[in-house]
Amino acid sequence: MTNVSDTREYTLALRPRTDDSQVGKILKGSISMHVHFDPEPDSPKRLNALETALTAREMGLRGIVLKNHSYPTPPLASLISELVPGIAVFGSICLDYEVGGLNAHAVEAAAKLGAKVVWMPVFSARNSRALVTRLLGIDVKGDGISVLGEDGKIVPEVVDILKIIKAYDMVLATGHISRREILALVDKAKQQGIKKMIVTHVMSSFLSESILKPEEREMLAKEGVFMEHTAWEISPAGGRVNPIDTAAAIEKEGPSNCIMSSDLAQIGNPSVAEGMRLFISSMLSCGLSQKDITYMVKVNPAQLLGLKPEA
DSSP states (O other), rough: OOOOOHHHHHHHHHHHOOOOOHHHHTTTTTTTEEEEOOOTTHHHHHHHHSHHHHHHHTTOOOOEEESSSOOOHHHHHHHHHHSSTTSSSEOEESSGGGGGOHHHHHHHHHTTTTTTEEEEEOOOOOOOTTHHIIIOOOOOOOSSBBBTTSSSHHHHHHHHHHHHHTTTTTTEOOOOOOOHHHHHHHHHHHHHHHOOOEEESOOTTOOOSOOOHHHHHHHHHHHOEEEEEHHHHHHTTTTTOHHHHHHHHHHHHOOOEEEEEEOOOOOTTHHHHHHHHHHHHHHHHOOOOOHHIIIIIHHHHHHHHHHOOOO
């Protein structure tokens, strides 16, 4: 976890000090690629998928990606899209134990149903399971999943999954795997011709025992891998990363190489849409420009999801 050296600075960075009309202008048409919802076993959320989409549309969001640790979300995303016109709702799959781990069959089925994002193991990641158990009280069974074999190389199951991601033009997200795994995975994905990649909430040392070093994030960003920063990370009820540190990291990685997502819906946190509004406001207060934030909440997510740029 990033230490908050100056509590006053942290509090001020969270406090909206910007023009609400400016925040609203950025928020309208924004996309969150990391959205949680109810039901989810062992991890209750504030709103279900329908309520989440309705509140997001009401606050002007253009799209959301539904993420669930326990089951693939494409069928649900398809249904919500029918019920809530006016907002794009996308499905995804997390390769945790609940779907069979590194299961290419599950990935291909999800792809055929329209999934846009494939997360490598999250709560089931070997790099994360102990912290998830200790911090969130979720008892993750098993030894945890790694994308590397004993020889330090990407396991064949992951290669099969990467081929499916490439064939269906999906987004590869790293989940909670370790820095060593991330570097090896990105290298292998490039060999497979995959261009849409995200390092998941890059500053979440509280959920991952090993995370990328700042210089590694900057290197991967320059190579076209998007760095994801989330509202949950700066939330007092979440990761409590100093928003000033987040803004500084974004400046070094380059806003054109980053996305801002919510990773919200947990009990005690704002809704996804409200969280995005607060995140935008905080980043403006920390000195990022409207143009920079627009790239991270609109341009880059649209590119990853295959949406046309807004007029």
